[in-house]
Amino acid sequence: MKVLAFHPEKCTGCQLCALACSGQNEDQFNPRLARLRIASEYNDQGINVEGHTCDLGMSCVEACPTGAIFLKNNRLAYDQEKCTYCGLCIDICPNKVIVRKKDSIGVCVQCMACVKWCPNEALTIEEVSN
Amino acid sequence: MSYQGKVLRIDLSTGKAEAEDLNEQWARAYLGGKGLALKYLYEELETGINPLSSDNKLILMTGPLTGTIVPNSGKLAIAAKSPATGTVLDCSIGGSIASEIKYAGYDAIIVEGASKLPVYICIEDDRVSFCSAKNVWGKGAHETEHMLSEKYNQAKALVIGQAGENKVPMSCINTDLYRQAGRGGIGAVMGSKNLKAIVVKGTGSVRVPDTRKFMVAMNKYKREDTLTDSNLWASEDGTSMLVDLANNTGTLPTRNFQKSTFEGHTNINASSIKEQLKAKKACFACPLACGNYVNFGCTEVEGPEYETLALCGSNCEIDDLEAVVEFNRLCDDYGLDTISTGNTVAFAMELAEKGVHDFGLQFGSVESYLKAPGLIALQQDEGKELSKGVKYLSEKYGGKEYAMQSKGLEFPGYEPRGSWAMSLAYATSDRGACHMRAWPIGEEAYGSLDPFTIENKAKLVKNQQDEYAFKFSAIFCSFWALSADVQADILTKALGYEVTVSDLYKIGERICNLARLFNQNEGFSGKDDVLPDRLFEDELLDAELNRGPLPRSEFLKMLKEYYDIRGWDEEGCIPEKLIADLGL
Numbered sequence: 082m083k084v085l086a087f088h089p090e091k092c093t094g095c096q097l098c099a100l101a102c103s104g105q106n107e108d109q110f111n112p113r114l115a116r117l118r119i120a121s122e123y124n125d126q127g128i129n130v131e132g133h134t135c136d137l138g139m140s141c142v143e144a145c146p147t148g149a150i151f152l153k154n155n156r157l158a159y160d161q162e163k164c165t166y167c168g169l170c171i172d173i174c175p176n177k178v179i180v181r182k183k184d185s186i187g188v189c190v191q192c193m194a195c196v197k198w199c200p201n202e203a204l205t206i207e208e209v210s211n
Numbered sequence: 212m213s214y215q216g217k218v219l220r221i222d223l224s225t226g227k228a229e230a231e232d233l234n235e236q237w238a239r240a241y242l243g244g245k246g247l248a249l250k251y252l253y254e255e256l257e258t259g260i261n262p263l264s265s266d267n268k269l270i271l272m273t274g275p276l277t278g279t280i281v282p283n284s285g286k287l288a289i290a291a292k293s294p295a296t297g298t299v300l301d302c303s304i305g306g307s308i309a310s311e312i313k314y315a316g317y318d319a320i321i322v323e324g325a326s327k328l329p330v331y332i333c334i335e336d337d338r339v340s341f342c343s344a345k346n347v348w349g350k351g352a353h354e355t356e357h358m359l360s361e362k363y364n365q366a367k368a369l370v371i372g373q374a375g376e377n378k379v380p381m382s383c384i385n386t387d388l389y390r391q392a393g394r395g396g397i398g399a400v401m402g403s404k405n406l407k408a409i410v411v412k413g414t415g416s417v418r419v420p421d422t423r424k425f426m427v428a429m430n431k432y433k434r435e436d437t438l439t440d441s442n443l444w445a446s447e448d449g450t451s452m453l454v455d456l457a458n459n460t461g462t463l464p465t466r467n468f469q470k471s472t473f474e475g476h477t478n479i480n481a482s483s484i485k486e487q488l489k490a491k492k493a494c495f496a497c498p499l500a501c502g503n504y505v506n507f508g509c510t511e512v513e514g515p516e517y518e519t520l521a522l523c524g525s526n527c528e529i530d531d532l533e534a535v536v537e538f539n540r541l542c543d544d545y546g547l548d549t550i551s552t553g554n555t556v557a558f559a560m561e562l563a564e565k566g567v568h569d570f571g572l573q574f575g576s577v578e579s580y581l582k583a584p585g586l587i588a589l590q591q592d593e594g595k596e597l598s599k600g601v602k603y604l605s606e607k608y609g610g611k612e613y614a615m616q617s618k619g620l621e622f623p624g625y626e627p628r629g630s631w632a633m634s635l636a637y638a639t640s641d642r643g644a645c646h647m648r649a650w651p652i653g654e655e656a657y658g659s660l661d662p663f664t665i666e667n668k669a670k671l672v673k674n675q676q677d678e679y680a681f682k683f684s685a686i687f688c689s690f691w692a693l694s695a696d697v698q699a700d701i702l703t704k705a706l707g708y709e710v711t712v713s714d715l716y717k718i719g720e721r722i723c724n725l726a727r728l729f730n731q732n733e734g735f736s737g738k739d740d741v742l743p744d745r746l747f748e749d750e751l752l753d754a755e756l757n758r759g760p761l762p763r764s765e766f767l768k769m770l771k772e773y774y775d776i777r778g779w780d781e782e783g784c785i786p787e788k789l790i791a792d793l794g795l
Contacts, residue, residue, distance in 0.1 A: 094493055095494070105422075111278070111314045111414070111416040113314075121493075127504070127506060128504050198280070198430060
């Protein structure tokens, strides 16, 4: 199974990954609509780079009461018709990378837009054991 | 299309905030950014107002590409009448604030009036709050931004330091700690309005006509046009790479422009900075990431940029990188423009050297140098006088011939005697001596054109001014050297209607003339397109360069040619017919 991996030492905080995710999946641009969260910001200790991506930890799949989120071909899939929009998946996701929308949610389906857009190879897709 | 179609107008005198429709006709004629900000300013400001009064307006203008995935589209234009020069003023600031304004639903924010008490404004989509700034007033820009970002999670802020609060004419506006709208005292405009910060958080979005197609095209541009040899200097070294280039071409301002090479340049060049580099930092949507975060343990900064290394390093004959970094950090935190501050400190150093007046500053002396930003920003002791800049100081104490300014704005880091067209760029820049209106040195001393001739230079400067004007209106960062064709294609794809290269050049010309007209109405004309005598009378003191002054007759010839190409009269004024033709 493959998962997204974030390499903070390579990240410059440009947000092109999050812009690409929101453009690809939501047809509009704002990093807040992305299914990953990356930040490179100054705090009083210097610079702080943080990244959160879907690690396929399956807590959303396990939590979903209606089976609206499920695994298909080793990627997450989502069936809006089954979704009751209870928000449990959003709450339980340890990485906080599920997007809340008006009448649906958005999970990372490994579309790879973020990987394609990252200018620094700070995001990669890597094989992990199931 | 990628405009939001709304302008948020905030009146600090009345506490009113209202959204209004963006003037679409103006948006077509001026795009956004610099151009559209200047159009609003031109139409809305009364002639002759005091820039530090409540009559001045602060205009934050995004562009049609802001908030999209277009590479290098993350900058914001900020405009007002300049407290330093009395001219029109627009600055450009990076970081991530511009896209937040767009996501909050606005193309622009216009701040009018003045608050009775210190305040900051918080904009979260359509909610605008006026908040007491009593907890942050008097604090540095860095602490202020830390406090605000802690309070408003995921919001971005424009802030001023103490210099802006004290209406220092060389004060800047900061964001993301180390990104500045630096020149012309734009920070003092905020300070005069009793406005410490503008916090913005936007949960909306920006749309383009066909997102998928748009993304494919933009990713191709990113790979094949942005991340290419002509731009990679920005990610490799950033602007500090210019230190060696300037020194080697004899254009590095040294000892208040007495020399143009600096013995200690290797201590403050790109490789010295690299030794202290801790991380690279990008502005929003920028694949190049020119920001260098350096940390010496006891001091840190994102930078220093070339202008700081030149004006606050070689020009003050300081070759101690740690001292320059600390000076840079102090300026950023107090909210001072490093170009004007470094230039003014160097001028005071020469006044002392020549025995004209002693401000306690000497070339090469670190201790007093590091005290200057604090004294200037806090208006203490000698700082009160120094804060008024070199034009004022030279008129009061002497040294006009070596006060390196034009229209009251201090020179940036390029010696015109080593690249003659820079003299024309400085003299005709709309906001006073500036390298961001035209940068012909890139073609001359750093490029393949003969730097010691005026032949074809008037045209070069005119074209560059027009090109910069539309590029900063789109808005693209200047560090992506993209062609007008690529800009036109990107704008067409984002807007959904055709923008041609010839449209862009027309827009650029219109903007440059509008800025000139603003200044003309304020009483500026050719008599103000002047430069200090040093350039025309003094040889550079670097013995090995053997370089004489720039012949004044050549400068005047180039200036006249420039007026002719622009279609201006002999006094450098815009004739009525041209004003009408350009639809100003």
